[in-house]
Amino acid sequence: MLQKSTQTRRVPSPTRSFTLWWGLLGLACLIVIWQLLSIILGVSQAGVKRVPGLQDIIGAMIQFSGYWPGGLGAGDVTRGAERTIWGAVLGAAYNSWFTLVRVLVGFAFGVIAGVGLGLLVSWSQAARRLFGASAHFLRMMPLLAMMPLFGLWFARSETGTYVFVAFAVAVLLFVITLSAVDGVPEYYVNYAMSLGASKLSVYRSVIIPAALPEIRNGLLLAVPFAWSAVLAAEFIGKQYGLGRILNYAQLYAETDVIAATGLVVVLLAAISFFLVRRYLNYLTRWV
Structure with missing residues (x-):
């Protein structure tokens, strides 16, 4: 006698998909508003851009290479090495690690x-x-x-x-x-x-x-x-950490670096929030 094995498939919730699309739409609206503010507010009398646009934030990420002490194929900028994308990645990861350990x-x-x-x-x-x-x-x-x-x-x-x-x-x-x-x-x-x-x-x-x-x-x-x-x-x-980058960027009025660092912080904070929420949902799954 043959027995048919039935498998239950998880069907995506329409409400959850609907909420996700609304969330993406809200994020797109925030990006558009940010870009408009960047254009409207422009540059201050001191030559500092009040609200850096997306292109400014992306371009400022290369500055993270200045916070890498050197090694792994990227030199120390404070000792004359050139700023590179790989150095920026290492600099962002290096300082993010210090901040993340302190948070944890x-x-x-x-x-x-x-x-x-x-x-x-x-x-x-x-x-x-x-x-x-x-x-x-x-x-x-x-x-x-x-x-x-x-x-x-x-x-x-x-x-x-x-x-x-x-x-x-x-x-x-x-x-x-x-x-x-x-x-x-x-x-x-x-x-x-x-x-x-x-x-x-x-x-x-x-x-x-x-x-x-x-x-x-x-x-x-x-x-x-x-x-x-x-x-x-x-x-x-x-001496190290994302807060130190914010401090130096504030001293030199580098609003684009401040915004780029803030973007990294928001990303790390969102990931940590998601992981904590998932673990707590598992602990309170009986609710």
Whole structure:
């Protein structure tokens, strides 16, 4: 007797395809608006183009070769070597690597500290009331105002950069974790305790899973926070990194290099956001 094997095929969702086309259309509109602003605003009295066009941004990418220390077939521009496309690729990748490592390390420690302390404090209602207001106060402090203080504490060490990024992420996630636990419906807890569950069991099996979707949204929000914090730290005093390129470009009023560096940052941040979101969607697939 023959058995027919049936295979389920994934049919693309029309809604998802429709959303993708709208997203591409929105991106095209932004590019057109950017080009129009580049033409309308023109050049300042100092000879600096206020809004660089796409052709200026693409042409400025060759400047990344000046931030490559030399090797792998590309010389050091500061020692007289010519700027090349290969050197620009190496320079962009080299500085992006430093920035990416700082983001990953700071983000990881920030998640552990923010979510961990949030869950620990939310265990007690009195502790939530005691530390909740302080956490909101810290979250409202601008990152750039805190950066000089971290600079005095840690000078220009890598530890200071990691701590600063972790601080920015942890403060945000601490508040969101407290809010997520507070938002768990009370009848969830009452129902579990009526079945004989202990307080620890209720917290582990009921409260944390119920708060996880909101914590997930906080983690996604923390990704751009981490990128903003690391660029601020590199902008003030780092030898390598995308923030250092932004600092030098700002000193010499190279708006095209600033825009090109910003494009690299946006690309890396978008990739990291997509990867984090995909992993968190897998963890919360039961929602």
